[in-house]
Amino acid sequence: MPSKRPSSTYDINIKVDLIKKAMFQSDDIKTRTLYIQEMQCICIYLDSMVDKSSFEKNVFDPILHFFNSEHLKKIHKSDIFHRISSIIQSAEIKTEQKTQDIVQSLRHGNLILLIPGEKKAIIIPVPNTQNRTIAEPENEKIIKGSRDGFTEDLNTNVFLLQKRNKHENLVTKNFTVGRKAQTEARLLYIEDLVDHEVLKEIVSRLRNIKANKIQSSGELEEQIEDNSYTVFPQVLSTERPDRAQAYLSEGKIVLILDENPQVLVLPVTFFSFYQSPDDYNNRWFVGTFFRIIRLVSFIIAIILPSLYISVVSFHTEILPLGLLYALRVQTEFVPLTPFFEAITMQVVLELLKEASIRLPSPIAQTIGVVGGLVIGTAVVEAGLVSNVMIVVIALTAIASFVAPVNQMGTGVRLLAFPFMILSNTFGFLGLTASFTLLIIHLCKLKSFDRPYFYPLSPLDINGIKDSFVRSKK
Amino acid sequence: MSAAEPITKSQLFLLLIQVQIGFGILYLPNTLQQTAKSDGWISIILAGCTVQLVIVLYWLLLRRFPSLSYFELTKKILGAHLGYIFNVIIYIYLILTSTYILIASSKLVKNVLLTFSPHWAIGFLLLAVCIYLCSSNLQIIVRVFTILSVSIMFVILLSFLSFSLPIEVMNLTPVGSSGMSNIIKGLKESLLALYGFEIILFLYSSARHKGKTFLKVITFSNIFVVAITVYLTVIAFVILNPAMINQLKLPIVYMFRPLHFTMIDRIDLIFLPLWSIPVVMSIVVYIYFASHWKTTAPKKNNYFVYINGAIVYVLFLLASKSDQSFELYAKYLNSISYVVIFMIPFILLLFSYILKKKEHPS
Structure with missing residues (x-):
C-alpha cells in the first residue's frame, strides 16, 4: 500500500506538520493512524487533555466497527465525512478548517480527525475531566444548611444552581472574557425577577473588558466593579450554592468564571456581607x-x-x-x-x-x-x-x-x-x-x-x- | 441617574432641621440672659413665628416657579443684568455663611474639646469632610443627612439624662417679668439662632412634592426646630441658676457637667462632637448651592466645589486671625444676611406679582 500513496495523504501529513509546528513541536501531541476503507486517516490529540478510555469507546470503536463490518457496501469518498459525524457518540461535533482554530480546539481537549481529501477537520470533544468532588467550602462554614459547594468546573457550578431552580425561569448566558486568552464565563439570573437595567449594564461591562487575560474571579471583579479606590467589595464572591441561590431569588445576577469555585453575585449592598444562609435556617x-x-x-x-x-x-x-x-x-x-x-x-x-x-x-x-x-x-x-x-x-x-x-x-x-x-x-x-x-x-x-x-x-x-x-x- | 432624583418629604424635613439647628442654640441661653432673661422662651417662640411668616412668603414666591432654581428665578423676574447682580450677592452670602459656620464650629471645638490643637487644623478637618460630601449630587447629600439625623436624635436622648439633676422650675417665673422691649430684643438674638431656613429657597425645584405639601413640610420642620430650641433653652434655665447662665458662655454644654456615671464622667464631651457633625455639615448645603449656580455638567460643578472650598478656607484663616477681624466679618455677614434672607425674596415676590411673572406649566 505505501507504494501507491494517494496524493491526498500528503495533504493530511502536511496538515499534521502544520499543527505540530503551530504548537512548537510539543511532545504532548500524539497522533494515531486509522484506516477507513483503506484510507489513512490521522487522529491528533493532546495526551494530557483527553480522556483516552472515552475516545476508544466513543470514537474509535464505532468508526472501526462501522466501516469494517462486512456487509457494508463501499461508501463514496465524499460521503464518509458525513457518516463519521453521524456515528460518533459525542455530543457536539464541529468542523474546523483553519490551522489556528484547530490548534485552539486541540488545546481545549478535543480530538482532531483528519480525513484525506477533506479540507475540514472533524473536532470531537473528549475532554479529560478531573474534577474535585462537590464538598463543603472550607472558608464559609455554616451550622445548619446544605453541605455542597462550588467546584472549579463551570458546568458543575451551573448544575448546582440549576437544580435549585427547577421551578423558576433561570437563564444562562455564555460569555468569554479577556482579549487574548479567553476564559469562559456564565451569567445566570432569573428572568422574572432580575433588574434588566442592571443586567444591561453588566453585560456591557463584561463586553468591554480590556484586560488580556482573566484567570480568577478576583481579577474579573476588579475589571467590572464601579470604584476601585475603596476597601469595600462591591461584588460578593461566595463558594456556597445556597447563598448564591438566595441572591438569585432576590433578583441578583450570578457570574461564574471557569476554573473558579468563587462565584460572583452582583449587584450587592453593604448589608449583604453581613448576612449568612444560616439566618434563614x-x-x-x-x-x-x-x-x-x-x-x-x-x-x-x-x-x-x-x-x-x-x-x-x-x-x-x-x-x-x-x-x-x-x-x-x-x-x-x-x-x-x-x-x-x-x-x-x-x-x-x-x-x-x-x-x-x-x-x-x-x-x-x-x-x-x-x-x-x-x-x-x-x-x-x-x-x-x-x-x-x-x-x-x-x-x-x-x-x-x-x-x-x-x-x-x-x-x-x-x-x-x-x-x-x-x-x-x-x-x-x-x-x-x-x-x-x-x-x-x-x-x-x-x-x-x-x-x-x-x-x-x-x-x-x-x-x-x-x-x-x-x-x- | 440619581442626579435628577427629587427629594422626598422626609428627606426634605431632615435636611432642613439639620441646616437650621446650629451653634446658635448652644449660646442662646447665655445671650438671652442679657435681654429677655427667664422669658427667653417667649422670644424664641416669637422668633419662630417670624420665621414661619417669612417661609410662607418664600413659598408664595417659589410656587410660582416650580421648576426653576433660585438663581434662575431671580434672572427670570428681574432680567438678566439685575438678576446677575442679585445672584452675586446671594453667592457671596452663601460663601460667607459657610465660612461663618466653619469659624464658629472650630472655635467651639477648640474651646471645649481640643484646647491645644491649632485653629487651621480643626477648620481643615471639618471643611475636608464637608467638601468630600459636597463633591457629589444633591440626592447623595440628602441621603447622608438622613443618616446623620440619628446623631440629633441621640443628642435629644442625651438631654433626657439631665432630668436626673435638680430642677428649679421657679427659675422661669414670673412669666413676662422682663417686659416687652426685652423680649423683642431677645427675639432678634433668637432669630440668629434659627437662621438656615433660607435654604428653602434653593430646595423647591428639587423637591418631589410641591405646592401645599411643601409648605406643610417646611412648617413642620420649623416647628420642630423651634420646639427643640425652646426645650433646650428651658432645660438650661431650670437646671442652671441665672447667675451661672450669666457666667457660662455655653450653658447647654455645661449643664451636662454635673452628670456622672460609672463608666462615663463627662457627658458634655460626647455631646459636643455629636452635635458638631450635623451642624458643620450644613456647610455642605451652602457650598453646594454656591457651586451649582449654573446647571452644567456634574464634573465641572465639582471643580467649582473645590474652588469654593478653597475660598472658604482662605476666608476662614483670615477671619479667625484675631477677634477684630472676626467681629468685622460678623458685621458684614449680618448686614448681607438681612439683605439675602429678607429683602431679596420680598423684592422678588413683589416684582413677580407686579409684573405678573409666572411659570406656565407646559
Whole structure:
C-alpha cells in the first residue's frame, strides 16, 4: 500500500506538520493512524487533555466497527465525512478548517480527525475531566444548611444552581472574557425577577473588558466593579450554592468564571456581607440577633481602637476617677504612645494571621499558642504594651473576623488605620469626623449603579426589615 | 441617574432641621440672659413665628416657579443684568455663611474639646469632610443627612439624662417679668439662632412634592426646630441658676457637667462632637448651592466645589486671625444676611406679582 500513496495523504501529513509546528513541536501531541476503507486517516490529540478510555469507546470503536463490518457496501469518498459525524457518540461535533482554530480546539481537549481529501477537520470533544468532588467550602462554614459547594468546573457550578431552580425561569448566558486568552464565563439570573437595567449594564461591562487575560474571579471583579479606590467589595464572591441561590431569588445576577469555585453575585449592598444562609435556617429572632451582632461587630472593629486612642491621649477626663487610675497605672510606663501601641499590635496581629494561614494546620496551632498566648502575655509583662491595649486589639480582631464574607472582614481591618490616625490627631472630633467620612463614602458608593448602602441610603423602612433583622416570612 | 432624583418629604424635613439647628442654640441661653432673661422662651417662640411668616412668603414666591432654581428665578423676574447682580450677592452670602459656620464650629471645638490643637487644623478637618460630601449630587447629600439625623436624635436622648439633676422650675417665673422691649430684643438674638431656613429657597425645584405639601413640610420642620430650641433653652434655665447662665458662655454644654456615671464622667464631651457633625455639615448645603449656580455638567460643578472650598478656607484663616477681624466679618455677614434672607425674596415676590411673572406649566 505505501507504494501507491494517494496524493491526498500528503495533504493530511502536511496538515499534521502544520499543527505540530503551530504548537512548537510539543511532545504532548500524539497522533494515531486509522484506516477507513483503506484510507489513512490521522487522529491528533493532546495526551494530557483527553480522556483516552472515552475516545476508544466513543470514537474509535464505532468508526472501526462501522466501516469494517462486512456487509457494508463501499461508501463514496465524499460521503464518509458525513457518516463519521453521524456515528460518533459525542455530543457536539464541529468542523474546523483553519490551522489556528484547530490548534485552539486541540488545546481545549478535543480530538482532531483528519480525513484525506477533506479540507475540514472533524473536532470531537473528549475532554479529560478531573474534577474535585462537590464538598463543603472550607472558608464559609455554616451550622445548619446544605453541605455542597462550588467546584472549579463551570458546568458543575451551573448544575448546582440549576437544580435549585427547577421551578423558576433561570437563564444562562455564555460569555468569554479577556482579549487574548479567553476564559469562559456564565451569567445566570432569573428572568422574572432580575433588574434588566442592571443586567444591561453588566453585560456591557463584561463586553468591554480590556484586560488580556482573566484567570480568577478576583481579577474579573476588579475589571467590572464601579470604584476601585475603596476597601469595600462591591461584588460578593461566595463558594456556597445556597447563598448564591438566595441572591438569585432576590433578583441578583450570578457570574461564574471557569476554573473558579468563587462565584460572583452582583449587584450587592453593604448589608449583604453581613448576612449568612444560616439566618434563614434558624428561628427568626435568633437570625435577627445574629445579624445585629454582626453589624455591631463592624462598628466595634473600626472604632474600638480609635475610641481607646482618643480617650487615652485626649479626653482622659471622660473617665471616672477609679477607671482613670487603673488605666494610668498601666499606661504610665509603656514606652510607646497609645497610637503606636495600637498600630504595632495591629501589625503583629496581621503577621500572626498571615503566618498561620499558609502553614499546615498542626503548625498553625503552634503559631496560635506562641503568638496569642506567649507573645500576648509576655509583651505586657515586659512592659512594652499595656494590658488594656491587648484587650482592645484582640476584641477588634475578633469583631473583624465575625463578618461572614472574608473580603469584608479584611477591608474593615484596613479601615481601622485611618480611623486611628484621625483619632490620634483630633480626639473625639477625629473619631466623629472619620465616622462621618465613612458614612459619606458608603452613601457615595454604587454597585452597578445601584446604591451600595441601601436600605439606609436611600432610606427604605421596608428594606430594613430584611437587612437588619431577619423578618418572619 | 440619581442626579435628577427629587427629594422626598422626609428627606426634605431632615435636611432642613439639620441646616437650621446650629451653634446658635448652644449660646442662646447665655445671650438671652442679657435681654429677655427667664422669658427667653417667649422670644424664641416669637422668633419662630417670624420665621414661619417669612417661609410662607418664600413659598408664595417659589410656587410660582416650580421648576426653576433660585438663581434662575431671580434672572427670570428681574432680567438678566439685575438678576446677575442679585445672584452675586446671594453667592457671596452663601460663601460667607459657610465660612461663618466653619469659624464658629472650630472655635467651639477648640474651646471645649481640643484646647491645644491649632485653629487651621480643626477648620481643615471639618471643611475636608464637608467638601468630600459636597463633591457629589444633591440626592447623595440628602441621603447622608438622613443618616446623620440619628446623631440629633441621640443628642435629644442625651438631654433626657439631665432630668436626673435638680430642677428649679421657679427659675422661669414670673412669666413676662422682663417686659416687652426685652423680649423683642431677645427675639432678634433668637432669630440668629434659627437662621438656615433660607435654604428653602434653593430646595423647591428639587423637591418631589410641591405646592401645599411643601409648605406643610417646611412648617413642620420649623416647628420642630423651634420646639427643640425652646426645650433646650428651658432645660438650661431650670437646671442652671441665672447667675451661672450669666457666667457660662455655653450653658447647654455645661449643664451636662454635673452628670456622672460609672463608666462615663463627662457627658458634655460626647455631646459636643455629636452635635458638631450635623451642624458643620450644613456647610455642605451652602457650598453646594454656591457651586451649582449654573446647571452644567456634574464634573465641572465639582471643580467649582473645590474652588469654593478653597475660598472658604482662605476666608476662614483670615477671619479667625484675631477677634477684630472676626467681629468685622460678623458685621458684614449680618448686614448681607438681612439683605439675602429678607429683602431679596420680598423684592422678588413683589416684582413677580407686579409684573405678573409666572411659570406656565407646559
